Amino acid sequence: MNYDFNFSVIWRNWELLAQGLGLGLFLALVSIAIGCGIGLLAAFGMLSRHRVLRWIAVAYVSAIRNTPILVLILFCYFALPQLGIALDKIPSFIFTLSIYAGAYLAEVFRSGLVALPKGLREAGLAIGLTELKIKIHIIIPVMLRNVLPSLSNNFISLFKDTSLAAAIAVPELTFYARKINVESFRVIETWMVASLIYVVACYVIAWFLRQLEQRLAVPR
Amino acid sequence: MNFSLFLTELWNARMNLLAGLGDTVLISVASVLLGTFLGVFVGLAMTYGNKPTRFGVRLYIDFLRGTPVFVLILACFYILSVVGLDLSAFQAGVLALTMFCSSHVGEIVRGALKAIPAGQTEAAKSIGLTFGQTFAYVLLPQALRQILPTWVNTATEIVKASTLLSIIGVVELLLATQQVISRTYLSLEFYLFVGFVYFILNFLIEQAGRAVERRISIP
Amino acid sequence: MSPILTITDLHKSFGDLEVLKGIDMTMQKGDVVSLIGSSGSGKTTLLRCVNLLEDFERGSIELDGEAIGYRHDGGERRRLSERHIARQRAMTGMAFQQFNLFPHMTAIRNVMLGLTKTKKMAKDEAYAIAEKWLERVGMIERRDHFPGQLSGGQQQRVAIARAIAMNPRIMLFDEVTSALDPELVKEVLAVVRDLADDGMTMLLVTHEMRFARDVSSKVVFMHHGRIHEEGPPEQIFGAPETDRLRGFLANSEM
Amino acid sequence: MSPILTITDLHKSFGDLEVLKGIDMTMQKGDVVSLIGSSGSGKTTLLRCVNLLEDFERGSIELDGEAIGYRHDGGERRRLSERHIARQRAMTGMAFQQFNLFPHMTAIRNVMLGLTKTKKMAKDEAYAIAEKWLERVGMIERRDHFPGQLSGGQQQRVAIARAIAMNPRIMLFDEVTSALDPELVKEVLAVVRDLADDGMTMLLVTHEMRFARDVSSKVVFMHHGRIHEEGPPEQIFGAPETDRLRGFLANSEM
């Protein structure tokens, strides 16, 4: 292969790529935050005594988990307006990714909740706490610490999924990479750099999350 | 929602949608099979390879797992054609999904092999089995049983990821559906429909996986 | 003097299995009652009913004259509201076999939680009370340790402090030493004995017969969901009346 | 008669830790040798060297006159090929503390595997031999059970059948009963005793002193990687010569 590499287009556009990366991180962060809320509700739903709640939660989780995220993204962006829910690109993507994250996190939380010893709840009851307070002060904090490693994994895959926002022209990293590509046709260089940015970003995120895990870990 | 119009259009487009579904299945099956084949070697190299091999394979896995599949597909499609490897969009897409699948399977295989107690290998050695025989008759059958559930998960991930090939113009189920939508403007109906089809596909895979799991479970 | 705890004709089933078949019992302030009996006889279940961790189908439990868990509305028996039951639960303190400390909180925060959240105390007031009780169980030095950093015996002492800090009318102990290594049993029993000496009303399930004999004002032998024999420890251990009790005591190491 | 097993000046280290510091030992056909010694003295390691599960740095092991594991090429010591070593491993049978049955195969398929794959026997021939040995260890009724469906003692008996079906020159037993509940120990020891009575050559590590005394033709006491004392069981157990052995025996329950 005698291809002369020329990264100058990429250096010229580094600001765009950086912006795109920033937006991707932002999208992942917001979505996982909202997704955590949805996931918690769904997890408690799946473990609820009420059959209807349980059914709804299980249906939500398995429907979302078995549907390609690209279909969800396109559905939310192009089809929901017909139902009167017309969100702009970025809110629409955040909405989709949150729903998607919620389904995955629900599974994580559910197994976290199931793994908690029953005694914690009873000890809370015994000192007169109500069920809600037990959830807030005991169950959720303990469970969250336990599932932090899988939460980190989820965060990383959500960050990677932000690349799909390019499909509805949300200007994140992949979007700019495609744009630079179409304009300059420096295909190898662009995709090499884009992949590398993702890989490095994932490593960095993983490192940060591990620090966080250590910080939050309960000493033993 | 315009249900009867939707049904008419669905009927009109049935051949295209079926062809798209066929491509989706073909892409998924090809990627999962090739990816699994490759992934087993990746897992073996990770478990039994020497240091440099393990390092190289680790890089391969980390790179693939750190890159969004979408970017991987675009990179495979565009970079390879520039390098002169003349792959069609279909082939490039399958290649990307295969690599993606192999990194997952590699990790699964490594984990499964690591989980088998060392005593198994020793017992096999002590009745005179060679490494190859030990692997084939003792380790692999046990590993397979542990691999199956996660492997089924990977397969559903691949089916879902096959939608990304629409971006490089492979007319799989999603793009076939988008083609219908672009003509009919029935986006709500058709996106719901296609989402449902994917759900069914993955649901079937899951059920099949469970059935096999039950069959081969060790009493 | 009116009794602190009155249990009348208490029945409790799990599905088809009737676990408590009519228990009657009264305790005065300062009483220390030990429940003994073979595995499955219903001791834990009885304690859990008193702490309202289990519903029960028939009979009543009165604490300081207040019927707990249920009210009678013209013949109809209704479970009290969740909030009401939570308040009543705080009137009894429970120490569990498995300690059940909250792993994400330090010792002192474990003790404070009920004070600030159930009793709505201010932080500093709760802190002072928690310190007092940690001192009492000999855990004041470890107040800022997390449960994972404490031995089983130390965890159990914190758990006892947590229960007792709520200022309950009666303390319930369910085999508080049976998850502990033999060397750690002693330090926990010392704490329980100390509380007994101090006049705390206590109902305890134990397999430590020697300890039950030393510490109790009354011993209750349960069998198959009924109270089979009861009396002062000298009588129960010294002159058991029924064969069942004799058999049980012969199998227990003293 | 030439010896079946000759171990000469065997040395073995794990990193810096020298675990075997020069072992010499010979066994004749039909000998039953028990290895005793405190934990960490190197008994397991010795057995594993004989089965070639560990490499060793110095010394030699000869089985039926054939040097195993290594060959000497004009002064240079070379490890034999993997295939060659696999063949030699089949000359010794090993039973492990943890049984190590293959969980995905029925009892009889466990026994058959080595026969069909290492010895390249036909299926039906292997089946007949496997049946014979399962019969012998009293497991013929359970031939189609999976390991998970068998008790520990039953698993161990199948594991012994699996090793012995290969028709090894010598059987190695490494504490075959120490992972078993007390009731299950007896049935396994009965099998081992039966094989000994039958003239099988055996080298066994055991903590069951009474059993070692009954079954062995010779007892070897290991200490810190060396053979400290050896002799007929009457002498070792009845009149131990060194303090070390006396101390060791005093600590072992007989």
Added chain:
Amino acid sequence: QEASKLQQVLDRGHLILGTGSTNPPWHFIDSDNKLKGFDVDMGRLVAKALFGDPDKIEYVQQSGDARIPNLVTDKVDLTCQFMTVTAERAQQIEFTIPYYREGVGLLQMEGGDYADYEALKAAGSDVTVAVLQNVYAEEMVHAALPEAEVDQYDSVDLMYQALNSGRADAAATDQSALRWFMVKNPGRYHDAGYGWNPQSYSCGVKPGDQRWLNFVNTVLHEGMTGVEFPFYADSFKTWFGTELSVPQIGFPVEYK
């Protein structure tokens, strides 16, 4: 030296055309499952010129950003996919002569309050224009109707709905899309008769093969002005609903 693409294509016996599949009226799969549209017809015109048979085409359905890469890597002989001509792109590939001039137009209901562009403009801020949401949307509308109210919608169908329900007096959108909409709903709408924001659509070929470029240019040129005019005009009528007037006979207009 390599033979010209022209010879390769002739030897092969069919043309490999790169185009999309989800944008009517340019390129889309019709209800008879065939790829159709104005872009497709341009390809068919070239195939007809090559083989005398417009159907001797192998289609490569590609996404927008595959247009240039697929050309440069020889995956397709020719790309006709509503490609806007820009100087930057012209550095990567070679554009043919344009075959359509795109611009923004205004769609109105037949029999609405305002007759045409002049009426809309005269009405000033009384007019509401629906437009597809976009960063430049407002600016773009104001370039034609400086005082009009601009309502931005999220999708094409919502924009049309706004027009139908009278919430908007006109919808501003690509002229091609606008015309296609009129073709699909004959008699309901009309074009206000003003276009702006011009851009040219051309086919593209791999750079460096003058022979092939010339050939395609000639075919397109003769489609628009010469012997193949009926083919071009027919296609234009099908997709944009407009009857083209016959090119002036006599002195060629391009040399005037």
